[in-house]
Amino acid sequence: MFEFISKIFQNEKLKSEWINVLGNPKLVTVIFIILYSFSSFCVWKKYSWSPSSQINFGKEFADQNKEQTPPGAIVFLGEEGNLGAGYDGQIFYYYSRMLSGFSLDWPNGFETSFRAPRIGYPLLVSPFGWFGMNATIFGMYILNLGIFYLSYLAIRDLLPDPKKYLSAFYLLSPFALGSYILLVSDTVMMGLSILAYWSYIRKRFIIFSLFAGLAILTKEQAIFLFFPLGLMTLFQKEYRKSIWVASSLLLPGAWSIYLRTQFPEWTPGSLGHFFDPFGGLLGYFGELQQAIVSGDLNLILLVKKFSRLPLVLLLLSGTYLLFRGDWKKGLVFRIGFGILLLTAYAGGYILYWATYENVSRMFTFSLPLLILWEKEDDTIPSGTYWVLTGIILVSFLIKLAFVSKVLRHLIW
Template sequence: MLLYEFFKNGRVKRYCFPISILIFLILEGLLIFAKISPYENKISSLIGIWEGFAEINPYLVDPGFVVFRSGGYDGQFFYFLAKSMFTDTNWDLILDSYFFRLHRIGMSFFLGILSHLFGFVNYPFIAILTLTFLFLFSVWALYRLLPEDKKILSLFYLFSPFTMNSNLLLVADGLFTSFLVIGIYFHFRKKPSYLISAFFLLLAVFTRELGAIALISLAAYHITNKNYRLSLYFLFPLAAFLCFLAWTRTISPNHLGTNPLGFTDMVDLPLFGFVKSFYDEGVFHLSGKEAVKLILFLQFFAVSLYCTHLTYKKVRNSSSLVSLIKDQEWILILPILASLGVILFAEQGYWRSFDNLSRMFTMILPLFLLLHSLKQNLFSRFFLGSGILLFLFLILRITWITSGKEYYLSP
């Protein structure tokens, strides 16, 4: 009854949005406390620094930061890159894969500027506050983009298990998604601000290369509508990113990485990674914790069918290629299809980890909500409904399932 009053006919009461934000902030705070409490309540534990990388980059780890003896995570690489850029003129950091990390420099650069101003000892505070602020800004942007009778859908994004998990890991997927949604908002709001849109999409593509798909889509949209000047707004960030990629290949770091991965090391045949993730030394296994992987697979399947059906209808009903490209919905569909492609060809290491796999859905959800607000079916409803289950699983995983790891504080 309470929810019905808040969201009568899908329309959100004016007081509901701030109440929802407050609930989100309380929940995020509780989950942060649950994650850091086994480690003397040190918020630096969110970074996930492994002692192996701490030992080979000793000058980069701030005193008193939590260092795990095993089981670090990707948040450490964004931290190392940020601190190296602003404090280490020799650029002699050692990561697991130098070029792979470097071309996703957006988050490290953005947080590095703030940490340089306020001190890198405050990096984890700065990171979680910045990620949360920009995420809430993107939630507001999505809320504004949704039709009046579909505003309730913004809650699915506000309580996204994918963004919540990404932000609590201090990795870039949530930030990339926030930049992307904000960029799309400034492009499609009633009074468009194309330069601001291009700026946020510039930040997005430097944070994660999938932003290039949105830039190409927007540039093609404006070219087919003969708005050539506007197309340049979105071609420039793309050109800047390509130039940056070329530049990174010309510099010679002191160390290419402890495990310099190539493209073929991170991909497999379609869904072979999913199948292989159930086998160890030829023996099939499926534990209770791994069952969540099946939900994520079904979500992948549902979104794939939804987008395939939508694409087929658009192609069939289009009179020409130009009219097809003019359809604004491609700006939402193509980035989703690109993310689905990443999941489709992901090697088994991604499928074995909830953290790795769930991050791949981070960008899909808000764009999918905009499509769902226009055209919904059984597949779209399943994707959103199962997302609620995943959010509950994430809470249980953080508060109950995941146990503490052995650690020490950096001297």
């Protein structure tokens, strides 16, 4: 399959036509607006046209945080055996509401081990909350879209003219779109990381330190860029730059010290509980085998089970890329890309590979890392990775429009 896709990309005429289309920023921006508007339309129409439907409030947590749950919000009841816990967007909403009130009283019902360190996203949303609970919801939309589009302009600015078309892959990422649909932190983390890297390249180091620190505080995956970047500055004996890269840890470090005083049981090592090397993949393959052997012809159920298969192929394609190209070029991004793939291999089944949403979010940061890697190295055979990403985007849109059913819910 990989060889077939590679042959398609060797068609120079077809490749040239695609590059011309993707290299047009106005056209790509229009596609971006249509794509995100259509995706929100697919969700809102199922839930009384309420923007709160993308927050994914769960009744279990809404009941415990009644004063901060906005009237009229869509609150999910859950399915059989599920208490209606909703999804991660509500965590950032309640976290932000806490900060909007200049309080550090942790929202009821949420554990702190890996939620509390991720203050970056709710902190940036919190000023919107001064204007009310619905303003917090719209702030989450604005922050996701605004930072993401600004980072698109930044990554496009970093690319040389012949490669500016690669920035379109960034803006039309299925993983960024999936993060937006759930209003979670992945796209915000990625956008802040790219803005930080742009500031680093432009030698605006104070801005870099601020953006990089906020990116790490938003989600730990940001380290996949800054850790190898710091190693490279040490290797090249650019010690002044090494100090600036290290300064990105000041904000996360200070917040971690505070958390240790408030939640003595909290430790950065708690994140390790979510990883089970190859356990997630093996669990998913077992799930597929069971579906095939059972002979269940429920089309929607089969589509859901096989929706993660393109992600497995993407993981294999990315692994292939790690051993290709010029090892003297783009080493920062090769290392970061490799660490990201390792986390995908190590992701456990229950918390990652059991659901499309969880495991797909692990690949969000792979796209800017690959784009920046390709900026440095012309010899990377990335065509298969980009085609698979396109297939995942189309599949995600089909899922939104036709497969995803209306979940049990109430209007708060």
